[in-house]
Amino acid sequence: MSAALTLHDVGLTYATRRGEIAALDEVSLQVADGEFVALLGPSGCGKSTVLKLAAGLLPATRGAVQVASQPVCGPGRHTGVVFQKPNLLPWKTVLENVLLPAKTLGLPLADARQRARELLELVGLADFAADYPFELSGGMQQRVGIARMLLHDPELLLMDEPFAALDALSREGLMLELQRIWGQQRKSVLFITHSIQEAVFLADRVLVMSTRPGKIIEDLTIALPRPRSLAMLADEHFMALCQQLRRHFACA
Numbered sequence: 001m002s003a004a005l006t007l008h009d010v011g012l013t014y015a016t017r018r019g020e021i022a023a024l025d026e027v028s029l030q031v032a033d034g035e036f037v038a039l040l041g042p043s044g045c046g047k048s049t050v051l052k053l054a055a056g057l058l059p060a061t062r063g064a065v066q067v068a069s070q071p072v073c074g075p076g077r078h079t080g081v082v083f084q085k086p087n088l089l090p091w092k093t094v095l096e097n098v099l100l101p102a103k104t105l106g107l108p109l110a111d112a113r114q115r116a117r118e119l120l121e122l123v124g125l126a127d128f129a130a131d132y133p134f135e136l137s138g139g140m141q142q143r144v145g146i147a148r149m150l151l152h153d154p155e156l157l158l159m160d161e162p163f164a165a166l167d168a169l170s171r172e173g174l175m176l177e178l179q180r181i182w183g184q185q186r187k188s189v190l191f192i193t194h195s196i197q198e199a200v201f202l203a204d205r206v207l208v209m210s211t212r213p214g215k216i217i218e219d220l221t222i223a224l225p226r227p228r229s230l231a232m233l234a235d236e237h238f239m240a241l242c243q244q245l246r247r248h249f250a251c252a
C-alpha cells in the first residue's frame, strides 16, 4: 500500500530567546492510504510539531517529510487541517465559513458552494447554513471546521486534538460522527489526541511518543471490528488495548 504521509528520521529544533529546544528527535512514521492513525503522547512531547511538519507549516531541521510520496515544501492541496479550536470567522455564516478555503485555493465558486452544502449535509448541519457561529454549540462549530477541512477534497486529514475543548458527551458524539465520515470518504488521517480511549476507538493504529524530544516508542495495531460503537468502550479487548497504551504514561 502506498503512503499518504511519511516522516523519515525527522528532527526539529526550535530556536528561542532562551536557546534551542529540541522538540523532535529521529521521528519516523507512516500513514498508509486510507489508514486512520492516532498519535498519542504527553503534553509538550511534540505531537503538534509533527502535525505542523506534515501540513507544511514548519520545515524539518533534519530528515524527510513526504505527503503522497512528494517532499513537503509548504501548505498544499493534498492536506486538510483542523485544530482544537475551529477558528470560525464570527461575522460569516456557517456556509461562508465552510467556503473560506475556496478563495485561497482558487476553487471555482459555484462548484465549491455546491460541495459546501453537501458537506454541511454530511456533518448534519444542512439546516444551519445561514446561521452564525455564535448560534452553534462547540460541537457544531467543530463540525463546521471538519466540513471546511474537506472542502478541497484533500487526501490526507491532519487533526490536532479536534475534540479536546468539548464536553465528554459531545466528544463521544463527534467520535461516532468522525468514524462515519471516515468510513464514507476513506481519507488518510493523522489524529492527535491526549485521550487513550479516543485513540483506540478511532484508529487502525496508535503511535505513542516519548517525552520531549519526542520519538515514537510504540506502534500498536487496533484490530477491533468496524464500525465501532460506544458499547465497545466497555469491551474487555478494548480496555486491554487502552491498558497496554496507558503503561507508557506515569499515572498508569
Ligand SMILES: Nc1ncnc2c1ncn2[C@@H]1O[C@H](COP(=O)(O)OP(=O)(O)OP(=O)(O)O)[C@@H](O)[C@H]1O
Pocket: 014, 015, 016, 021, 023, 041, 042, 043, 044, 045, 046, 047, 048, 049, 050, 194, 212
Ligand atoms: N513556536 C515554538 N517556539 C519554541 N518552542 C516551541 C514552539 N512550538 C512548540 N515549542 C516547544 O516544542 C515542544 C513540543 O511542542 P508541541 O506543541 O509540538 O507539543 P504537543 O505534544 O503538541 O503538546 P500539547 O499536547 O501540550 O499540545 C514543547 O516543549 C514546546 O514548548
